[in-house]
Every structure is written in C-alpha cells, then in structure tokens.
Amino acid sequence: MYLIPSLIMFGCGVYGFITRKNMIAMLISLELMLNAVDINFAVFNRYLFPAGHEGMFFSLFAIAIAAAETAVAIAIIINVYRVAKKVDINDITKMKF
Amino acid sequence: MNLDYSQFLMMPQELGLLAVFLLVFLYDTFMPKSTQKGLPLFATIAFGIYMILGFLPVKEGLLFGDMFQADKATWAIKNILNIGTFIVLLQAVKWANSDFVSIRRGEFYELILLTLFGMYLMISARHFLVFVIGLETASLPLAxxxxxxxxxxxxxEAAAKxxxxxxxSSAIMLMGLSFVYALSGGNLYFNQLACFIMGEPSLLLILALAFVIAGIGFKLSLVPFHLWTADVYQGxxxxVTSYLSVISKGSAAFAFFIILVQVFGSAYADVWQWMLYAVIIIxxxxxxxFAIRQRNLKRFLAFSSISQAGYIMLGVIAANAVGMASMMYYILVYIFSNLAAFGVIAVIERYTGKxxxxxxxxxxxxxxxxAFVMMLAMFSLxxxxPFAGxxxxxxIFVGAAQTGSVAIYVLVLIALINTIISLxxxxxxxxxxxxxxxxxxxxxxxxxxxEATGLWICTLGIILIGLVSCIYTSLSDITASLSGVFGMI
Known part of the structure; x- marks a missing residue:
C-alpha cells in the first residue's frame, strides 16, 4: 500500500528524466527517483522488518549521497551555463557519435 | 557497543592512502606559494612510496561486523590499481604545472586520491551500504x-553528460537494492544475503538483479549503458580519461564479480549468467x-575500452577461481597497455593539440x-x-572455457572473432x-x-608481464585460496 506513492514517484522521475529538455528539470526528476528509493527503504523497514533499523540507516545515507550529487550536478550545470549560455540539452550536442 | 580500534590496523592500505591524501592536502593548503610548483612531484613521490609499502602483506579477516573484507585478493587488486594510479600521477606532473591548470593542481591530486579511496571501499565492501558509499565516492569526484x-x-559538456x-544509473541501482532489502530478511550483508536468496527465483528479485547489473554496468560502460563513454572520454x-578508463573500470569489475558470485551466486547463477551472456556479446x-569509424583517438580508445570491458566480463561469467585470477591479470595488463596509449596521446596533445x-x-x-610505444600499446590491446595483451x-578465454558449458564455448568463439576484427x-x-x-x-x-618515465614503465610492463610467469602464478595462487567466495556455486 505504501509502496504506491514511491513507485509513482520513481516512474515520474524516469519519465521526466527522459522527456525533459532542461537540465535543471532533469536534475529534479533525478531527485524524485532518489527520494522514491528513500521512501521504499523506510517503508520496507517499517512494515517488513520492524525489529531492525537497517533500512532507515540506508535511507539516511542515501539522502546524504543525493545531496552531494545535487551539489556537484548544480555546480556543473552552472559551469555549462557560463560557457554556453544555455542549459537546454538540445544545445549542448557538440560531441556526437 | 564498543568499537575495537585494533581493527583499523587490518586496513593498512586505506590508512596509507588517507595519509598520502592528508599530506597532499596540507602541502596544498599551508606551504608558501613559491613551493607550490613542487606539489605534483611531491604527491607523486608520496604516492610512489605508499605504493611500494602497499606490497607488504596484510592480515586477513572480516572487519567492522562483517562489513569490510581484507584478504589476499582485495590486497592484490588494490596493489594493481595503485600501480595504475602511480603511472597516471607520474604522467600528469607536467600537465598539472601547465599555465592553465596550475592554479587548481592541488585539487586534481586530492580528488584522484579520494576517488581511489572510494574504489577501495567498493572492492572491500561486504555490505551494500558500504558498497554504495564507495561507488558514489568514486564517481562524484570524477564528475x-x-x-x-x-x-x-x-x-x-562531458561533465554534464x-x-x-x-x-x-545509481538511482536505478538503489531502487534495485531496496527490493533486495525487502526480500532479504532485513539486512544487506553479502554473506547473509547469500543464505536468504535461495530456492525458487522470485520475479521481483530478478528485477532487482537487473537493476543492480544496470547500475554497475554503467560504471563499466557495458553496452546498453555505454552511451556516455565516448563523449566523456573525448571531453x-x-x-582524467586515462584514469577513468583503467582504474575506475578495474575496480568496478572486481566489485561486480564479488557481488554477482557471492550474493547472487547460489540460486541465481543461471539468471545473471544469461543476462551477462547477452551483455558481453553486444x-x-x-x-x-563503432571503434572502426572513429577518427578522434580519444573516442577511438573509448570504444576500444568498451570492447575490452566485454573481455573483462568473460572472467566474471566464468565465476571460478581461474576467472577471477585471469580478470585481475587482464586488468593489470590493460592498465599498462591503455596508459601507454593515453600517455603518448597526452604528450602529443599537450605540445601540438592534435x-x-x-x-x-x-x-x-x-x-x-x-611511435614505437604507441605501436606496442596497440599490439598489446x-x-x-609476445606482448602481454x-x-x-x-x-581469460581459458578461465571462461573451464566452465565447460557449450554456451560459454560459443561465447569464447564470438570473443575470438571479435579479437580479429579489433586488430x-x-x-x-x-x-x-x-x-x-x-x-x-x-x-x-x-x-x-x-612523462618519459611513465612511458618507460608502461613499455616494460607490456613486454615483461606476459613473459614473467610468476605474476600470473601468484595471482592464481591467491584466488585459489579463496574457497569461501566460490563455495556458493
């Protein structure tokens, strides 16, 4: 039951990552996916294995990792914007095949 | 709960690497500006000393409540990665002192050492949490x-991609891990997971397995997940490209082997071996x-490294002691050959931009x-x-063929035909x-x-490693002693 929101979030994230053209929007989609994973771990821990805390710890670490990933990705997107003046993925296609 | 601090003494390689990192960091932060030009050489020499000390034997055992494994195989693969990193650092000295890079040269060395530390964690991890942290520590600084x-x-552009x-890919892998967690009985230790994952294969776990393979397949640039490789290598x-192509790939291959064999080896060997079978062929x-039509040498080596990753995976699909030994040997040889090629490219690119x-x-x-070194590298690849390649x-073909199944013979034959195409x-x-x-x-x-020293080391490696037979023998002795890992299959 509690899995439904996390699965919907994950699906939206994948869909958004594939269809969005703006890199910031893609990053937001990635965040959705990572948050869906966190919810998943918390739900499994709470309902399947209430005796342990492994899933909770895993989601704590996953949150920290997601924050680090966002920081790095934002920095790189800002750099791209500085040199290209665009953050649209249709415009940063200099290297192909 | 009390932490037994003597456990730290059983991970000397990690501590040594952290010591080198701290030395470089302190040098970068506190030494006066006039001495900063010596930083690349200082970092390289410090790392070289650490690399030589790393060959001292280590104690074996499971540390930190079974989360961290120290044995001869992890020791050997870490030493192999050390050799590769040392050559990369050696070749980077001149580049790091060039006008444009010099202002940030300290960061280059610090980040490289940190990613290497992440790879150590990946290799030694016996719990999925440690593995994920290691994987991210290895991949984020690389970006x-x-x-x-x-x-x-x-x-x-390359960094954004x-x-x-x-x-x-790491989000996909984490999703897979959450399903593994749900079906595992409440923990993510490799040795306990192996006991839980038994009996009839469940569909959800097969899905989770596919997610995990996709996540690590990205790091290894196996084919359905390879699209970033050429662009990133070129840009x-x-x-950094040479570091990405050998060190990052080698560590991920070893961790992949451990996960597939130790966690999914018991009940799911059929499932993942067939998945990997298709992945290797494509x-x-x-x-x-794709390598045939490339004109840019860095893109060319990117596609060549994709196909080399396929050969490395032959050792994984074999899933026996010979497979593991030949995989580590392949990584060692691949380090020397690829670094020789990238070393020549780097020298020529730095002077002429071509x-x-x-x-x-x-x-x-x-x-x-x-031209001679480049020729040796190409022959070896x-x-x-008689070159090491x-x-x-x-x-690696012998290791795969030893499994004795007909399907794997066909796979080896396809790989053999592809070797001829690659020539x-x-x-x-x-x-x-x-x-x-x-x-x-x-x-x-x-x-x-x-740079000349780095190329000399690579040349000697290419010529000698194949002929000095004790290297492969010692590797295969090490993996033959690891009865615990392969007992599952």
Missing part, C-alpha cells in the same frame, strides 16, 4: 575532474564496430620513440604475441604512424622526464 579544463567547452547519467582532460561487438588519426601520419619519421586474452582498427593507427607519409607531420617533441 568534477571531468570538468577540470575550465576553458574548454567540451569538458563541461557524465553526472546526469551517473546519478540516473575530459586526457589524464558489448564486444558494438564496441568494436588528437586525430590523420595527425599521426608519419609520426615514425619525426618521433620514432613515441589487440592481443598480438596476448597472454591476458589467452588466460583491424588497432593496426590502422600503426599504419598511420609507420606507413603513411605527411608533409606536415608532428614535429620532433621532447617529452618531460616524468
């Missing part, structure tokens, strides 16, 4: 390293076919030594005897250097002594 050439637009695909600074073939095959026309006339391919494009480079002539060939270069 910033790819964006290191601040003035080149390509560098930023790299970081977005890296986060996407990144050549030093990886080797697609990598080869990176396409046509620019190498007539290189033998003007720079016979560089292509697998021509031939022996590594031979052992074509490796020899195209040799032909450009030795046979074709050009009026405006690259002028005579004088490489810095550090």
């Amino acid at each position: 910033t390293l790819v964006a290191f050439e601040k003035k080149y637009y390509e560098s930023h 790299y970081v977005l695909t890296a986060v996407f 990144a600074p050549t030093m 990886t080797i073939t697609v990598g080869n076919l 990176v396409t095959t046509d620019d190498y026309n007539g290189l033998f006339k003007t720079n016979p030594w560089l 292509g697998g021509i005897p 031939f022996f590594s391919k031979f052992f 074509y494009y490796y020899l195209l480079v040799v032909k450009a250097m030795f046979i074709r002539q050009d009026e405006c060939a690259i002028p005579k270069l004088k490489s810095h002594w550090t």
Whole structure:
C-alpha cells in the first residue's frame, strides 16, 4: 500500500528524466527517483522488518549521497551555463557519435 | 557497543592512502606559494612510496561486523590499481604545472586520491551500504575532474553528460537494492544475503538483479549503458580519461564479480549468467564496430575500452577461481597497455593539440620513440604475441572455457572473432604512424622526464608481464585460496 506513492514517484522521475529538455528539470526528476528509493527503504523497514533499523540507516545515507550529487550536478550545470549560455540539452550536442 | 580500534590496523592500505591524501592536502593548503610548483612531484613521490609499502602483506579477516573484507585478493587488486594510479600521477606532473591548470593542481591530486579511496571501499565492501558509499565516492569526484579544463567547452559538456547519467544509473541501482532489502530478511550483508536468496527465483528479485547489473554496468560502460563513454572520454582532460578508463573500470569489475558470485551466486547463477551472456556479446561487438569509424583517438580508445570491458566480463561469467585470477591479470595488463596509449596521446596533445588519426601520419619519421610505444600499446590491446595483451586474452578465454558449458564455448568463439576484427582498427593507427607519409607531420617533441618515465614503465610492463610467469602464478595462487567466495556455486 505504501509502496504506491514511491513507485509513482520513481516512474515520474524516469519519465521526466527522459522527456525533459532542461537540465535543471532533469536534475529534479533525478531527485524524485532518489527520494522514491528513500521512501521504499523506510517503508520496507517499517512494515517488513520492524525489529531492525537497517533500512532507515540506508535511507539516511542515501539522502546524504543525493545531496552531494545535487551539489556537484548544480555546480556543473552552472559551469555549462557560463560557457554556453544555455542549459537546454538540445544545445549542448557538440560531441556526437 | 564498543568499537575495537585494533581493527583499523587490518586496513593498512586505506590508512596509507588517507595519509598520502592528508599530506597532499596540507602541502596544498599551508606551504608558501613559491613551493607550490613542487606539489605534483611531491604527491607523486608520496604516492610512489605508499605504493611500494602497499606490497607488504596484510592480515586477513572480516572487519567492522562483517562489513569490510581484507584478504589476499582485495590486497592484490588494490596493489594493481595503485600501480595504475602511480603511472597516471607520474604522467600528469607536467600537465598539472601547465599555465592553465596550475592554479587548481592541488585539487586534481586530492580528488584522484579520494576517488581511489572510494574504489577501495567498493572492492572491500561486504555490505551494500558500504558498497554504495564507495561507488558514489568514486564517481562524484570524477564528475568534477571531468570538468577540470575550465576553458574548454567540451569538458563541461562531458561533465554534464557524465553526472546526469551517473546519478540516473545509481538511482536505478538503489531502487534495485531496496527490493533486495525487502526480500532479504532485513539486512544487506553479502554473506547473509547469500543464505536468504535461495530456492525458487522470485520475479521481483530478478528485477532487482537487473537493476543492480544496470547500475554497475554503467560504471563499466557495458553496452546498453555505454552511451556516455565516448563523449566523456573525448571531453575530459586526457589524464582524467586515462584514469577513468583503467582504474575506475578495474575496480568496478572486481566489485561486480564479488557481488554477482557471492550474493547472487547460489540460486541465481543461471539468471545473471544469461543476462551477462547477452551483455558481453553486444558489448564486444558494438564496441568494436563503432571503434572502426572513429577518427578522434580519444573516442577511438573509448570504444576500444568498451570492447575490452566485454573481455573483462568473460572472467566474471566464468565465476571460478581461474576467472577471477585471469580478470585481475587482464586488468593489470590493460592498465599498462591503455596508459601507454593515453600517455603518448597526452604528450602529443599537450605540445601540438592534435588528437586525430590523420595527425599521426608519419609520426615514425619525426618521433620514432613515441611511435614505437604507441605501436606496442596497440599490439598489446589487440592481443598480438609476445606482448602481454596476448597472454591476458589467452588466460581469460581459458578461465571462461573451464566452465565447460557449450554456451560459454560459443561465447569464447564470438570473443575470438571479435579479437580479429579489433586488430583491424588497432593496426590502422600503426599504419598511420609507420606507413603513411605527411608533409606536415608532428614535429620532433621532447617529452618531460616524468612523462618519459611513465612511458618507460608502461613499455616494460607490456613486454615483461606476459613473459614473467610468476605474476600470473601468484595471482592464481591467491584466488585459489579463496574457497569461501566460490563455495556458493
């Protein structure tokens, strides 16, 4: 039951990552996916294995990792914007095949 | 609960690497500006001393409540990665002191050492949490390293592509891990998971397995997940590209082996072996076919490294002691051959800015030594005897064939045919250097002594590793002693 929101979030994230053209929007989609994973771990821990805390710890670490990933990705997107003046993925296609 | 601090003494390689990192960091932060030019050499020498000390034997055991494994195999693969990193650092000295990079040269060394630490964690992890932390520690700083050439637009484009695909694939892998957690009985220790994952394969777990393979397959640039590789290799600074192509790949391959064999080895061997079977065939073939049409040498080596990753996976699919030994041997040989090729490319790119095959026309006339090293590297990558590449391919085929199943024989045959195809494009480079002539060939270069030393080490490695048989023997002795890992299958 509690899995439904996390699965919907994950699906939206994948869909958004594939269809969005703006890199910031893609990053937001990635965040959705990572948050869906966190919810998943918390739900499994709470309902399947209430005796342990492994899933909770895993989601704590996953949150920290997601924050680090966002920081790095934002920095790189800002750099791209500085040199290209665009953050649209249709415009940063200099290297192909 | 009390932590037993003596456990830290059983992870000397990690502590040594952290010590080198701290030394470099302190040098970068507190030494006066006039001495900063010595930082690259200082970092390289410190790492070299640590690399030599790393060969001291370590104690074996499971640390930190079974989360961290220290045994001879992890010791050996860490030493192999150390050798590769040392060559990369050696070749980077001159580049790090060039005008544009010099202002941030400390960061380059610190980030490289940190990613290496993450790879150590990945290799030694016996719990999925440690593995994930190691994987992210290894891949996030690499994204910033790819964006290191601040003035080149390509560098930023490559970094953006790299970081977005890296986060996407790690999100997919984490989703798979959450399903593994749900079906595992409440913990993610490798040795306990192996006991839980038994009996009839469940569909959800197969899905989870596919997610995990996709996540690590991205790091290894196996084919359905390889699209970032060529762009990132082309856009990144050549030093970072060489690091990405050998060290990052080698560590991920080893961790992949441990996860597949130890966690999913018991009940799911059939499932993942067939998944990997398909992946290997398309990886080797697609990598080869795309490499033929590349004119930029860095992109060319990117596709060649994709197909080499397919060969490395042959050791994983074998899933026995010979497979593991030949995989580590393959990684060692691949480090020397690829770093030789990238070393030559880096020297020529730094002096002239030329990176396409046509620019190498007539290189033998003007720079016979560089052309010679490049030729050795190409022969070794292509697998021509008596160079090391031939022996590594031979052992990895033997390891796969030892499983004795007909399907794997077919796989080895396909890999063999692909080796012949790959000779074509490796020899195209040799032909450009030795046979074709050009009026405006690259002028005579004088490489810095550090670069020359790096190339000498690679050359000696390519020639000697195949002939000095004790290297492979010691590796296979190490893996033969690991009864615990392969007992599952």
